[in-house]
Amino acid sequence: MELNASLSLVRPEIILSFSALALLLLAAWREQAGRLISILAVAALSAAGAFVINFMMKGTNLSAFDGLLVNDAFGNFSKILIFIAATISLMIAPRFLENAGAMRAEYPVLILLSCIGMGVMVSATDLISLYIGLELQSLSAYVLASFVRSDGRSAEAGLKYFVLGALASGMLLFGASLVYGFAGSTSFAAIGAAMDAEVGLGLIFGIVFILSGLAFKISAAPFHMWTPDVYEGAPTPVTAFFASAPKVAAIALTIRIVLEAFGSQILVWQQIIIAVALMSIIIGAVGAIGQQNLKRLMAYSSINNVGFILIGLATGTEQGISAMLVYLVIYVAMTLGSFVCLMQLKDKDGGYREEFADIAGLSKTRPALAAALLIFMLSLAGIPPLFGFWGKLVVFNAAVAAGLLPLAVIGITASVIGTFYYLKVVKVMYFDDAADVIVENDDKVLAWTGGVLAAANSPLGYFAIPALGIWTAYAARALF
Amino acid sequence: MNAADIPVLSIMLAIPVVAAALCLFVRAELARIIALSATLLNLVLGVWLWISYDPAGAQWQFTESATLFGPIGWRLGIDGISLTLIMLSVFLMPICIGASWTSIQKRVGEYMAAFLLMETLMIGVFAAQDLLLFYIFFEAGLIPMYLIIGIWGGQDRIYASYKFFLYTLLGSLVMLIAMLWMIQFAGTADIPTLLNTDFPAEAQKWLWFAFFASFAVKMPMWPVHTWLPDAHVQAPTAGSVILAGVLLKMGGYGFLRFSLPMFPEASADFIPLVFGLSMVAVVYTSLVALVQQDMKKLIAYSSVAHMAIVTVGLFTFNQQGIEGAIIVMLSHGLVSGALFLCVGVIYDRLHTREISRYGGISVNMPKYALLFMLFTMASVGLPGTSGFVGEFLSLAGAYKVSTWATFIATTGIILGAGYMLYLYRRIAFGPQVNADAAAMSDINGREMWLLAPIAVVVLWMGVYPETFLAPIRRDVATIVARIERAAPVGDSKLKLVDPTTARYRVVHSPEKNMAEGSH
Numbered sequence: 001m002e003l004n005a006s007l008s009l010v011r012p013e014i015i016l017s018f019s020a021l022a023l024l025l026l027a028a029w030r031e032q033a034g035r036l037i038s039i040l041a042v043a044a045l046s047a048a049g050a051f052v053i054n055f056m057m058k059g060t061n062l063s064a065f066d067g068l069l070v071n072d073a074f075g076n077f078s079k080i081l082i083f084i085a086a087t088i089s090l091m092i093a094p095r096f097l098e099n100a101g102a103m104r105a106e107y108p109v110l111i112l113l114s115c116i117g118m119g120v121m122v123s124a125t126d127l128i129s130l131y132i133g134l135e136l137q138s139l140s141a142y143v144l145a146s147f148v149r150s151d152g153r154s155a156e157a158g159l160k161y162f163v164l165g166a167l168a169s170g171m172l173l174f175g176a177s178l179v180y181g182f183a184g185s186t187s188f189a190a191i192g193a194a195m196d197a198e199v200g201l202g203l204i205f206g207i208v209f210i211l212s213g214l215a216f217k218i219s220a221a222p223f224h225m226w227t228p229d230v231y232e233g234a235p236t237p238v239t240a241f242f243a244s245a246p247k248v249a250a251i252a253l254t255i256r257i258v259l260e261a262f263g264s265q266i267l268v269w270q271q272i273i274i275a276v277a278l279m280s281i282i283i284g285a286v287g288a289i290g291q292q293n294l295k296r297l298m299a300y301s302s303i304n305n306v307g308f309i310l311i312g313l314a315t316g317t318e319q320g321i322s323a324m325l326v327y328l329v330i331y332v333a334m335t336l337g338s339f340v341c342l343m344q345l346k347d348k349d350g351g352y353r354e355e356f357a358d359i360a361g362l363s364k365t366r367p368a369l370a371a372a373l374l375i376f377m378l379s380l381a382g383i384p385p386l387f388g389f390w391g392k393l394v395v396f397n398a399a400v401a402a403g404l405l406p407l408a409v410i411g412i413t414a415s416v417i418g419t420f421y422y423l424k425v426v427k428v429m430y431f432d433d434a435a436d437v438i439v440e441n442d443d444k445v446l447a448w449t450g451g452v453l454a455a456a457n458s459p460l461g462y463f464a465i466p467a468l469g470i471w472t473a474y475a476a477r478a479l480f
Numbered sequence: 481m482n483a484a485d486i487p488v489l490s491i492m493l494a495i496p497v498v499a500a501a502l503c504l505f506v507r508a509e510l511a512r513i514i515a516l517s518a519t520l521l522n523l524v525l526g527v528w529l530w531i532s533y534d535p536a537g538a539q540w541q542f543t544e545s546a547t548l549f550g551p552i553g554w555r556l557g558i559d560g561i562s563l564t565l566i567m568l569s570v571f572l573m574p575i576c577i578g579a580s581w582t583s584i585q586k587r588v589g590e591y592m593a594a595f596l597l598m599e600t601l602m603i604g605v606f607a608a609q610d611l612l613l614f615y616i617f618f619e620a621g622l623i624p625m626y627l628i629i630g631i632w633g634g635q636d637r638i639y640a641s642y643k644f645f646l647y648t649l650l651g652s653l654v655m656l657i658a659m660l661w662m663i664q665f666a667g668t669a670d671i672p673t674l675l676n677t678d679f680p681a682e683a684q685k686w687l688w689f690a691f692f693a694s695f696a697v698k699m700p701m702w703p704v705h706t707w708l709p710d711a712h713v714q715a716p717t718a719g720s721v722i723l724a725g726v727l728l729k730m731g732g733y734g735f736l737r738f739s740l741p742m743f744p745e746a747s748a749d750f751i752p753l754v755f756g757l758s759m760v761a762v763v764y765t766s767l768v769a770l771v772q773q774d775m776k777k778l779i780a781y782s783s784v785a786h787m788a789i790v791t792v793g794l795f796t797f798n799q800q801g802i803e804g805a806i807i808v809m810l811s812h813g814l815v816s817g818a819l820f821l822c823v824g825v826i827y828d829r830l831h832t833r834e835i836s837r838y839g840g841i842s843v844n845m846p847k848y849a850l851l852f853m854l855f856t857m858a859s860v861g862l863p864g865t866s867g868f869v870g871e872f873l874s875l876a877g878a879y880k881v882s883t884w885a886t887f888i889a890t891t892g893i894i895l896g897a898g899y900m901l902y903l904y905r906r907i908a909f910g911p912q913v914n915a916d917a918a919a920m921s922d923i924n925g926r927e928m929w930l931l932a933p934i935a936v937v938v939l940w941m942g943v944y945p946e947t948f949l950a951p952i953r954r955d956v957a958t959i960v961a962r963i964e965r966a967a968p969v970g971d972s973k974l975k976l977v978d979p980t981t982a983r984y985r986v987v988h989s990p991e992k993n994m995a996e997g998s999h
Contacts, residue, residue, distance in 0.1 A: 393660075463548060
C-alpha cells in the first residue's frame, strides 16, 4: 500500500521511463525513425506534464519512498518548466541534426532519460536520490554533448564535459559523505535537524564541497570553466537544451538542498552563495567581452545570468525563491530564443555559422531575425521594456527586501559590464556593413518558435506578470 | 462622452506605437507620411490636453489606473509641469519627422519607427504615476536612441552610441535599487503617495545620491556630461533635436518630481554640491563652447551650460527659481532644438559641420540668417525671447539663496552671448570666403515650416510667458510648500541694523507677496 502510494506520486517519471525504454526498443529496429521518435517523445513529455499539472492543481505535498522524494508544488513547478524546455529542444533539433548527418533515434531517447533524471533531481529530499537523479541527467548530457560524433569539437566537448563533470560529482559525493558522517543521516530533514544544534567544521566542509559540486552543475563561477567549451562544441540544439532544462533542474536542486538541509544555518552558506553570485556576474560579463563565437558568448551569458539568479537564493527568503523562479522562467525563454535564432544562421552551402563576423549587417539582409536577436540580447541584458528586465527587477527587489543592499548595488552595477557585449551583438547586426553570408531560413519550426519566444520577451510578456507571480509564490511557499 | 472618461494619455501613448509597427512594413514614402500623421495627431491631442487642463482643478488630471501588470501599475496622470513637458515633446516630434524627410534615405521605415517609439517613451516618462512604470519609460528610451545614433549617425557613431547607452544606464541602475527600497518602505509605487511620504533623513541622503546619479547624467551635469557632445555631434539632426529638446529635460523633470519633494532634507544638504557643479559647468562648458570648431559641438556644450542654470534654479527651493528652471527647460528645448535644425539645414547643403567652411551666408540665405539670428538671440537670453524669461526668473530665485552662485551663473549669460554671437558672426557675416557656401540656396518651404513654428513659440514665450507659467504655478507652489521645511537660509539678506542701507529698504509683507504671485 505504501509502495503503491509512492508509485502514484512519481507517475510522471514512470511514464517517462517506460516511454524512454519503449522508444529505445523502437530505435533499435528503426534507426532512421528519428523524427517519429521525437514526436512520440514530445507526446510522452506532454503526458507526464499533464500529470505534473494535475498534482500542481491538487496542491499535492506528499513524501514518497520513505522520504527519498517529495511531490510538492516547488518540484512540480520546476518539472513543468523543464518539460517545456525539453519539448522545445526536441522540436528545434531534427533539421539541424539531419544537416549534420546525426539525426539518430537516440537523441529524443537521451533527452527523455535526462528529463527523468531532472524530475528526480527537483523532487529529491535525500542525498542518495539526489545523486541518482543528478547522475542520470549528467550521463545523458555527456552523450548528448558529443552527439555529432563526426565533428571533432563535439567529441571534445563531450569528453571535457564528462571528465570535469565526474570531478564535480566526486566533489559532491565527498561533501555528501562528510555531511552524512557529521549529521548522521542522508535525509534533508534529518540533516536540517542536526544542523539546528552546533555546526562543526566537518559539516561546514561538507556543505562547501556539496555547494562546489552544485556550482559546477549550474555553471557558476569559479566552477564555470567547462561551460564555454561545451557550449561551443556541442551541437546547437543540444547547447540550447543544456542552457535551459538542466540548468533549471540544478538550480531547483540547489535551492532545495540549501533551504531544506542547511536552511537553519543561513550564515554558513549565505556568504558562499553571495560570493559565487557576484563572481559569476562579473566573470560572466568580463569573459564574454573578447569572444568572437556567439555560442561561447551565450555560455558566458548563462554564467552571468546564473549569478543574478543566485542573488535570489542569497536572500534565503520566500520572496527570494519566488523571484528566482520568475527569473528562471524568463531566462529559459530568453536563452532558448537566442539559440533558436543562432540556429537560423545558415550560409548558402547549408553550413551553420556562429561567429560575430557572420552576423554583420544582419538587420539589412534578415530584418526579422535581427530584430528577434535584438530582443533576446537586450532582454538578457535586462533593459526595460523587454521582459528580461522583470526577472532582474524581482531578484533585486528580493535582495533589497532582505536588506542585502550592498549585494544589490554591486550586482546591478556589474550588470552594466554585461550590457556592453549584448550591445555589441546589436551593434554588429545593425551598425556594421552587411557581410551577406546568412541566407533565408527554410525551417518554419525555428522561425515560429523564435517568433513566439521573441513575443514573450517583448513588452507583451508583461501581461504574464500577475500569473507568473501567483504561480512562483505558490511554488516557493512549498519550501517554507 | 465626458472628456474625463477618455483615456487620452493612453491613446497618446498608443498612437505612435501602432504607427511605428506600421512603418516597419511599408515603403519609405508611406512610412514618412504615417509618421508625420501620427505625430501631428498626437500634437492635436496634446493641444486638446492643454485646453482641457484646468489649472485650478485637481493636482493630478486625466488620471488612469489599471492593474494589468501586477506590481507595475499602469497609472497615468499629469500635473501642470508634466503637461508643459508633454506639450514640448509632441510639438517637437512632427518637426523632427519633417527634418528627416529628405536627409534620411536609408532604412526609412525603421528610422520612423524608432522616432515614434521615442515619442511614446517620452510621453510615458512625463505621464507615469507609478515609480516602476516611470523607470521603464525612462530607461527604455535608450534602445531607440542607441539605434538612431548608431545606424543613422555620423563618423564616430558607434563610439558615441555605446557611450550614450552605458553612461546613462550606469546612472539609472543605482536609481532602480533606490526605487525598490522606497517601494518597500512606503508599501506602494504610487508617485502621488510617495510625494507625501517622509523618508528618514539618513536614508534620504542615500536615496538622493542614487537619484542624483541618474538625473545628473541625464541632465547632464559637469563632470558627467561628456557623453552629450559625442552623442549630439554623431546623431542625425532630428536625433540631436530630440536629445537636446526632450531627453535632457528628463533629468530636470526627475529632480523636480522626485529628488526635491521626496527628499527635501537631503536636497537642502546637497545644495552646495549642486550649486558647485553647476557653477563649474556654466563657466567651464561656456569656455569650451567658445573654442569649438564644430557647430553641433558648440551647441551641445551650450546645452550643458543652460542645463546648469536649470539645476541652480531647481535647488533654490523657492517659487521663482523653480518656475524659472521649468521655463529654461522649455525654452532650451525649443531653442536648442531649433539651433540643431539650423545646423541641419546648412549641413544638408554642404555636408560639413565645420564653422570655418561657412561665412557670409546672410547674403545668399537671408531668411535663414534671420531665423538663425532669432534663435541665437533666444539662446543668449535676449529680452523678448523665451530664454530671457527663464534665466531671469531662475537667477532671481537663486539670488535669494546664494549670491555667489548667482554671480557665477550669470557670467554664463555673458559667456553665452560671447560664443553664440561669435558663432553667428563666423557663419552669417563676414566675407564669403567659401564659394560653395556662398552658392547655397535659401531655406525652402519645408524648412520654413520646421523653423517658423518654433520661432513663433519662442517669441510668444518671451513676450507673454503667462501662458506657460499659468499651468505650472500651482504645482510649483505645491512643491515649494512641501520642501519649505528644509529651505536653506539665503545669504542675500540686508543687514537690518545697517543705517546706510535702511533708507533704501522696502518692506514687503508676506500677504502682499502671495497675492502678487512671485514675479
